[in-house]
Amino acid sequence: MKDKQILVVDDEPKMRRVLEIMLQKMGHRVLAAGNGREALTIYQGSTVDLVITDLRMPEMDGIELLAALRAQESDVPVVVITAHGTIETAVAAMKHGACDYILRPFDVDVLELAVQRALNGAEMVRQNTFLKQELNRGWDAFIGTSEPMRAVYDLIRRVGPSKASVLITGETGTGKELAARAIHNASPRRDRLFVPINCAAIPADILESELFGYEKGAFTGAVKERVGKFELADGGTIFLDELTEMPLGLQAKLLRVLQENTIERLGGNRVINLDIRIIAATNRDPLEAVRDGKLREDLYYRVNVISVDLPPLRKRPEDIAGLVEHFVIKHGYSPLGAKLPPAVLDRLMAYAWPGNVRELENMVERALILSGGGVLDEAHFLLGPKVVPAASAPDGSKSLSPLTQAVEGLEARLIDEALAQAGGNKARAAALLDISERTLWYKLKKYHPDQNSE
Ligand SMILES: Nc1ncnc2c1ncn2[C@@H]1O[C@H](COP(=O)(O)OP(=O)(O)OP(=O)(O)O)[C@@H](O)[C@H]1O
Ligand SMILES: [Mg+2]
Structure with missing residues (x-):
């Protein structure tokens, strides 16, 4: 991890200078303060990725600085420097939320290790919070062996490993998000994050800051800097769902990101280099969206390097039996096997499924509840208005x-x-x-x- 902004706090100018030189050699930018109070002022006015502080200082010492930072709900990692034989103060610092300590005198290797560990730790906290949310969503693999679906799997396997942008099309509920995750998982980026963002679900004025993040003070209410989804997806994949719902101005900015592989947080002037794969999806006909002025033509061509089109369920009725069984098991019931009466299956296969696989899943869940775990009959599959029971949240392991x-x-x-x-x-x-x-x-x-x- 390079090019981070590190705040060095020490009352001894010589020590500050030594730290500054060492950190700059590691490729970081350095801000310096002579005591805790000065450090707080600097911290409030700039983006700081890590604080390295001496403990004993006039005016405001290291522990007081830590306490003040935590009181502001700052989660910036803090490494303290302490002299040999003063392990008690190191312990006190850890209790106040320092993430590591360095014993003085130290050489550059020790410093570098502590800096890397602290920056990695902060990154992990960030990713962990995100991953927990992701885990709670749960996701399953594709079911279905119909010819059109096999063509989709084949395409996913072939495009996965490349970095090419992908545009996924298909009606609502056909599995576009599932396909996006499958592409990510088939890529060398699978160990990094898959970051979905639904352009239709987020108000236009918030979408930009969600994507780009912002620096402290970028606008009223921006009391803390915030990392955007692009930065979060660095090294991984960002999934821009319902791309045609993104405001046109933002589409222009997105195009620039795609061309330059860099972003700037809102209210910031620091250019951040990124390595992101983009997968976009829409349930509209993208060319029609271009004609209607909903999707910029240049962005369409830039994103649509490879297109994956998911077939509607009515075009692959042979997948229905397998999907029903899959959802029965997913919702905690024992497999039906031959217990699904042929008449019911016929009926399901004849239905048009405007909501596609999602509608089928809801229908199966409802039928299971109505049947009380017994044999499913036609009456349980009223193909009328949908009743969607509230899903219970799976608990995180x-x-x-x-x-x-x-x-x-x-x-x-x-x-x-x-x-x-x-x-x-x-x-x-x-x-x-x-x-x-x-x-x-x-x-x-x-x-x-x-x-x-x-
Ligand atoms: N082939 C499949 N096998 C198993 N589950 C599937 C399949 N296709 C879709 N699903 C499930 O159906 C639901 C809807 O899928 P998904 O969210 O990927 O659809 P979508 O195309 O993104 O829909 P929308 O356009 O409404 O956002 C999800 O719960 C998904 O896991
Ligand atoms: Mg979707």
Whole structure:
């Protein structure tokens, strides 16, 4: 991670200079302050990606600075610099929300490691929040082996690995978003984010700041900078759903992003380089949208490098049986097998499905509820007005997140250093860490299960 803005806080000019030179060599930009108060003023007026601060300073010390930052709900990562033999102050700093500490004197490698770790951690927090939302949405794989769908899978497999922009068309509910995710997952970007944004669901005036993000003070109410979806999708894929609903002015800006691979946050003047793949979707005929003045022609050609058209469900009735079974299982019922009466299937296959697969899913869910888990008969599939039961939110599964791992690594390090400083005396180490001996014992068992700590 390069080209970040780092705020260095130290009362010693020489130390500030040393840090500045080291950080600039790593490719970052540096702002400097002589104490906490100065640092706060600078922080409020500019975009800061990381703070590195000394602890003992006149006017406002490092801990007070941390407290002030956290009181403003800033989540900027803070690394503190502390002298050898003052592990207590490092512990206090961590308690106030510092993410790491460096023992003085340090060499450039130690600094670089701490900077990378802090920046990565901040990135992870950002991605984690996003991923959790994504997980809650859940998504499934494609079902259906009809000829038109096999052609779609084939196309997805072939276009996935490239960086080419893709325009996905198809009626509502045909699986356009599913296709976009499948393309992302078939690409070398699969480990980075897939960031969907629905241009129709977000008010026009907010859409721009959602996409580009903004700097602090860009407009009234912008009290904190905000990372936009483009930046979030860096290295990954952005999915612009319902592209024809994007205001024309914004379409022009999007075209520029596509051509230059850079953005500027609103109210900012710093050019940010990005590597993003764009997938767009619309349920309108895109050429008609161009004719109607809803879609810029130049943008259409730029996005439509490859087009994937999803066939409506009525053109592939042979997929219906498999889809019904899939949704039965998805909604927690046991597989139907042969329990779906042929008459019912015939009827489903004859229906026009204006809402396509989404409509079928809703219909199946409703039938399952009406039948009370028994045999599904025709009456349960009233192909009349739709009743959509509220979906229950799937609960997120728990696993050790990368953030937790990082935090635990840091804790283990602090404990080892306290023990070393206390000459192996656990009571003294616990006192240094400001935790009870019992807690220390418990943590030692956790981090050093092999060592027999009584
Ligand atoms: N072939 C398929 N197999 C399994 N599930 C599917 C399939 N096609 C669509 N679905 C499911 O149907 C629902 C609608 O799909 P999706 O959201 O991708 O449609 P869409 O084309 O984006 O619709 P809209 O234009 O209304 O946004 C989703 O829950 C999706 O998982
Ligand atoms: Mg969609």
